[in-house]
Amino acid sequence: MTINPPDLCRRRGDxxxxxxxxxxxxxxxxxxxxxxxxxxxxxxxxxxxxxAVVGAVVTGSLTLGLVLFQGSYLYTTRVGxxxxxxxxxxxxxxxxxxxxxxxGCGRGALLLMAAELLxxxxxxxxxxxxxxxxxxxxxxxxxxxxxxxxAERVELETGDIxxxxxxxxxxxxxxxxxxxxxIPSPADRRAAIDEAVRVLRPGGRLAxxxxxxxxxxxxxxxxxxxxxxxxxxxxxxxxxxxPLFPTRLVTATKKI
Ligand SMILES: C[S@@+](CC[C@H](N)C(=O)[O-])C[C@H]1O[C@@H](n2cnc3c(N)ncnc32)[C@H](O)[C@@H]1O
Numbered sequence: 001m002t003i004n005p006p007d008l009c010r011r012r013g014d015x016x017x018x019x020x021x022x023x024x025x026x027x028x029x030x031x032x033x034x035x036x037x038x039x040x041x042x043x044x045x046x047x048x049x050x051x052a053v054v055g056a057v058v059t060g061s062l063t064l065g066l067v068l069f070q071g072s073y074l075y076t077t078r079v080g081x082x083x084x085x086x087x088x089x090x091x092x093x094x095x096x097x098x099x100x101x102x103x104g105c106g107r108g109a110l111l112l113m114a115a116e117l118l119x120x121x122x123x124x125x126x127x128x129x130x131x132x133x134x135x136x137x138x139x140x141x142x143x144x145x146x147x148x149x150x151a152e153r154v155e156l157e158t159g160d161i162x163x164x165x166x167x168x169x170x171x172x173x174x175x176x177x178x179x180x181x182x183i184p185s186p187a188d189r190r191a192a193i194d195e196a197v198r199v200l201r202p203g204g205r206l207a208x209x210x211x212x213x214x215x216x217x218x219x220x221x222x223x224x225x226x227x228x229x230x231x232x233x234x235x236x237x238x239x240x241x242x243p244l245f246p247t248r249l250v251t252a253t254k255k256i
Contacts, residue, residue: 008086008113013144016134069241080237098172104179106133108141115150126157162191166199202256214248226252
C-alpha cells in the first residue's frame with residue numbers, strides 16, 4: 001500500500017508577512033502603499049475626465065503595475081512560498097526519523113512543514129526573531145507548532161546562524177528561506193554557510209533559498225567540498241513583486 005505524504009500546503013497556523021520592518025513598521029508600509037495607489041487612481045480618473053489620454057495611460061499603467069507588484073508580493077509571502085517549499089520538502093523523500101534544522105525559521109513556515117514529515121524525527125528552528133516578518137517571535141512559532149499538531153517534535157533556539165550552538169555533524173537536512181540576505185556583511189554570510197556545513201552530517205543535504213548572493217553561497221559550498229552543488233530559480237510562485245526579484249535555491253550534499 002502506498003502512503004501519500006501529508007498535504008503540507010494545508011496550514012492552520014498564522015505565518016505573517018515577510019519584509020523589512022526594522023525602520024518602517026508593516027502597518028505604515030501598507031498604509032503608504034495604499035495611499036500611493038489611491039492617489040494614482042484619483043489622478044487617472046482626473047486625466048480621463050480632462051481628456052488627457054497620454055496622462056491617463058501613464059497613471060493608469062503605473063496603478064496597474066503597482067497593484068500587480070503588491071499582489072505578487074502578497075501571493076508569494078502568504079501562498080507561493082508554502083506551495084514551493086511543500087513540493088521541495090516532499091521531493092526530498094525523508095524517511096521520517098531525520099534531524100532537520102531550519103536556519104532563521106521565523107514563525108515556522110518551513111520548520112513546521114518539515115516537522116510533519118518527521119513522525120520519528122526532530123525539527124529544530126533557530127532565529128534571532130528580528131523584524132523581518134510581522135509578529136516574529138518564538139511564542140508565535142510555538143503557537144503555530146501547536147496549531148499544526150507537531151509541537152512535540154519541534155525545538156526552538158534563540159541564536160545567530162553565524163555561530164550555531166550545535167555540535168559538528170548533527171543534522172541530516174538543513175533548510176533556510178529568505179534569511180541569509182538579511183545578514184549585512186559578506187563575511188558573516190560566509191560564516192553562516194560554513195556553520196551550516198559544520199553541523200551537517202556527512203551525507204546530509206542542504207537547501208538554501210534566498211533573494212541575492214546565491215552565487216556566492218554556491219561558490220563557498222564548492223570550496224568546502226560539498227557535492228552535487230546546484231542553483232536554480234524557484235519560479236513565479238516566489239517572485240517578490242516581479243520577475244526582477246526571484247528566489248533562487250542552492251542545494252548541496254556533504255561528502256561521506
Ligand atoms: C524573511 S524572515 C523568513 C522566516 C522564515 N524562514 C520563513 O520563510 O517564513 C527572515 C528571518 O531570518 C531571521 N534572521 C535574520 N538574520 C538572522 C541571524 N543572523 N540569525 C538568526 N536568524 C536571523 C529573522 O529574525 C527572520 O525570522
